[in-house]
Structures are given as structure tokens and as C-alpha cells.
Amino acid sequence: MSRLGNLKLAHPRYELFYVNDKKIATAEDKAKSLSGDRYTWFQWMKKMMLLNGHHKKRELIHETPVGTPVIAFINHGRWVAICPACGCAEVVEPKTPIFYCLNCTNRDNSSLPLPVKFPRSRVKIEDELLARKKRQFRNWDGKMTLTELRTETSIKFKE
Numbered sequence: 001m002s003r004l005g006n007l008k009l010a011h012p013r014y015e016l017f018y019v020n021d022k023k024i025a026t027a028e029d030k031a032k033s034l035s036g037d038r039y040t041w042f043q044w045m046k047k048m049m050l051l052n053g054h055h056k057k058r059e060l061i062h063e064t065p066v067g068t069p070v071i072a073f074i075n076h077g078r079w080v081a082i083c084p085a086c087g088c089a090e091v092v093e094p095k096t097p098i099f100y101c102l103n104c105t106n107r108d109n110s111s112l113p114l115p116v117k118f119p120r121s122r123v124k125i126e127d128e129l130l131a132r133k134k135r136q137f138r139n140w141d142g143k144m145t146l147t148e149l150r151t152e153t154s155i156k157f158k159e
């Protein structure tokens with residue numbers, strides 16, 4: 001059985017194996033880590049969609065997201081978004097902003113991928129959070145301004 005076939009999927013809160021100190025991690029980092037660099041995140045996500053049984057044929061897998069975008073935010077050094085149907089979090093990828101919930105398979109969206117909304121100032125937000133040494137302090141709620149983030153860093157997260 002392939003490594004992907006053996007995957008035990010956990011809530012991202014406990015999935016920190018693909019997060020490193022040098023960058024804010026994305027779904028691409030997770031896919032590479034899980035597959036030993038064999039799959040891009042999009043290829044990995046498609047595999048997951050096939051494995052979950054909701055998509056019996058490859059042709060049924062839609063690459064174009066439809067519906068109301070989910071909002072990307074940063075939690076413990078990773079870009080994530082919350083599933084609007086079941087409340088589970090999934091890691092997301094700015095280069096391929098598509099959300100697919102591995103828990104409920106986007107059940108409220110006919111099992112089709114949802115768009116993901118990343119902030120325009122994504123890189124600046126990442127840089128600001130990377131100035132915080134501890135990963136658990138690298139959080140952005142999807143709303144805070146850069147100024148607010150900088151203030152928070154200088155008051156709470158100097159170390």
C-alpha cells in the first residue's frame with residue numbers, strides 16, 4: 001500500500017510535522033512531506049478525493065472551485081481555513097487556492113472544491129509573523145491589520 005493509502009488524517013491542530021521555522025507552512029509543504037516529494041498538493045488532494053469514495057471516477061474531480069470562498073488565516077505557523085459545513089480545519093495553499101475538506105468532503109457544496117480567499121498583503125503578514133521566534137505565536141486571525149500585528153509582536157512576542 002502506498003504511503004498515501006495508509007494516511008491517518010488528523011485535525012490540523014495536531015499536524016505540525018510539515019511546519020518549519022523558516023516559513024509559514026502551506027498545503028504544498030504538507031503534501032511534499034507526506035509523499036516524499038512525489039506529489040504536489042493538488043495531486044495529493046485529488047488522491048484524497050478519490051480515496052474518500054465520493055468521487056468514483058477521476059473525471060468527476062473538478063479542478064475549478066465553486067461557491068462562497070473560505071477565509072485563509074494563520075494558526076501556529078500554517079495557512080489554514082475552516083470548513084463551513086463541518087467546522088474542521090484544513091491546511092491551504094496560496095498558489096492553488098482551493099479548499100477541500102477531508103472530513104466531510106465539502107458536503108454542503110456538492111463535494112466540489114471551494115475557493116480560498118488569501119489576503120493581498122499575505123507576504124507582509126508572513127514576514128511579520130516570521131519575526132516571532134516561537135511558532136505558537138505565529139497566528140493571524142484573517143482580520144488583523146499589519147499595524148495591529150506589529151503592535152502585538154512588540155508588546156507580547158519579543159522573544
Ligand SMILES: [Zn+2]
Pocket residue numbers: 083084085086087088101102103104105106107
Ligand atoms: Zn467539512
